[in-house]
Amino acid sequence: MQKDSLIYVAGHRGTAGSAIVEELKEQGFNNIITKTHAELDLTNQKAVEEFFASQKIEFVFFAAVLPCGAANVAQRADFIYENLMMQNNIIHYSYKNGVKKLINYGSGYMYPEFAKNPLREEDMLEGTLEYGAYSFAVAKIAGAVMCEAYNIQYGTNFLTLALNNLYGTRANFNLAKSRVLPALLRKFHLAKLLSQNDEKGVLEDIWLRDSLKLNNLSEAKEYLAKFGVSEKSVEIWGSGKVRREFLHAKDLAQASIFAMQKVDFKDLYKSGEKPINTHINIGTGVDYSIKEVALKVKEIIGFKGDLVFNTSKPDSTMDRLLDNSKINALGWEAKINLKKGVQMMYEHYTRGGGGVSKSPILPSFKQSGGELCLKIA
Numbered sequence: 001m002q003k004d005s006l007i008y009v010a011g012h013r014g015t016a017g018s019a020i021v022e023e024l025k026e027q028g029f030n031n032i033i034t035k036t037h038a039e040l041d042l043t044n045q046k047a048v049e050e051f052f053a054s055q056k057i058e059f060v061f062f063a064a065v066l067p068c069g070a071a072n073v074a075q076r077a078d079f080i081y082e083n084l085m086m087q088n089n090i091i092h093y094s095y096k097n098g099v100k101k102l103i104n105y106g107s108g109y110m111y112p113e114f115a116k117n118p119l120r121e122e123d124m125l126e127g128t129l130e131y132g133a134y135s136f137a138v139a140k141i142a143g144a145v146m147c148e149a150y151n152i153q154y155g156t157n158f159l160t161l162a163l164n165n166l167y168g169t170r171a172n173f174n175l176a177k178s179r180v181l182p183a184l185l186r187k188f189h190l191a192k193l194l195s196q197n198d199e200k201g202v203l204e205d206i207w208l209r210d211s212l213k214l215n216n217l218s219e220a221k222e223y224l225a226k227f228g229v230s231e232k233s234v235e236i237w238g239s240g241k242v243r244r245e246f247l248h249a250k251d252l253a254q255a256s257i258f259a260m261q262k263v264d265f266k267d268l269y270k271s272g273e274k275p276i277n278t279h280i281n282i283g284t285g286v287d288y289s290i291k292e293v294a295l296k297v298k299e300i301i302g303f304k305g306d307l308v309f310n311t312s313k314p315d316s317t318m319d320r321l322l323d324n325s326k327i328n329a330l331g332w333e334a335k336i337n338l339k340k341g342v343q344m345m346y347e348h349y350t351r352g353g354g355g356v357s358k359s360p361i362l363p364s365f366k367q368s369g370g371e372l373c374l375k376i377a
């Protein structure tokens with residue numbers, strides 16, 4: 001991959017894709033193509049076919065995904081339909097149009113529910129999947145197998161990187177949609193503001209990240225109570241005992257570019273062996289219980305209240321820690337530990353990152369006549 005190679009990053013607005021674009025630019029790559037969903041619907045076969053046929057794309061980072069998390073676990077049909085459609089189109093038309101190399105992304109959910117940690121690449125397809133994420137897992141397995149199959153049959157060089165919980169500065173902080181770390185960070189931040197009686201800060205945060213205009217602190221408290229946030233405590237679903245591995249998006253971006261430049265399909269299996277489960281785990285090699293993560297985030301943000309674990313809410317049955325020995329042996333290791341990563345994410349958050357408002361003009365709130373009024377600054 002040369003500095004002026006034409007590189008397509010699919011899903012460039014997401015946590016992974018945005019980090020990949022930023023890292024590519026930092027490393028001097030200057031010919032990057034991106035498309036919004038409005039410009040190119042990746043589930044539309046004809047649109048994807050025409051897009052690839054009209055370009056001379058050399059390298060693809062396929063980071064577009066409908067991710068599975070606690071906030072959207074009911075989207076079983078969406079997980080399998082959207083992810084299968086996107087990867088079928090991207091992988092197939094990358095092959096048809098001579099893409100030199102493609103990086104696809106898998107998930108720790110691809111592994112059996114009761115596989116022994118740390119999870120090895122060869123564990124895939126060796127047992128029953130976690131029921132809550134079943135359709136998402138099947139889609140991700142299909143993507144990994146599809147890359148492998150195209151490599152075997154057509155001589156392509158398409159690689160799959162599997163990861164666990166991804167977080168970073170471009171995470172989605174909307175409380176109805178966010179994943180574990182972004183959700184914890186925002187909940188503790190809002191709880192801290194509530195404990196400080198910071199009406200302006202709370203209302204601005206809700207407007208910026210939820211596009212919801214509330215009139216006063218009382219309305220905000222009522223709204224945030226639905227998500228288990230108050231000035232005295234933050235509610236966390238489950239027992240807090242489930243263990244997870246967290247990977248910062250910058251580490252993933254660097255691993256992705258490393259794999260694109262230095263790893264080929266032929267490096268992922270031994271001569272004379274069947275090329276199977278040739279995907280590569282990408283992680284930190286360190287896991288934490290959700291309680292440990294919550295306490296770490298709470299400390300970094302400076303909230304003094306309590307944690308409340310709601311055990312009536314479902315716990316995952318599956319701990320997930322990846323065995324990273326394959327990627328480590330190839331020459332890559334993660335650099336950002338959880339504390340540093342959360343600090344980076346919070347610094348970005350407090351500068352206004354993670355907003356969902358499409359307007360470049362952010363609202364400001366001022367006290368007027370005893371009421372909080374919204375005005376455009």
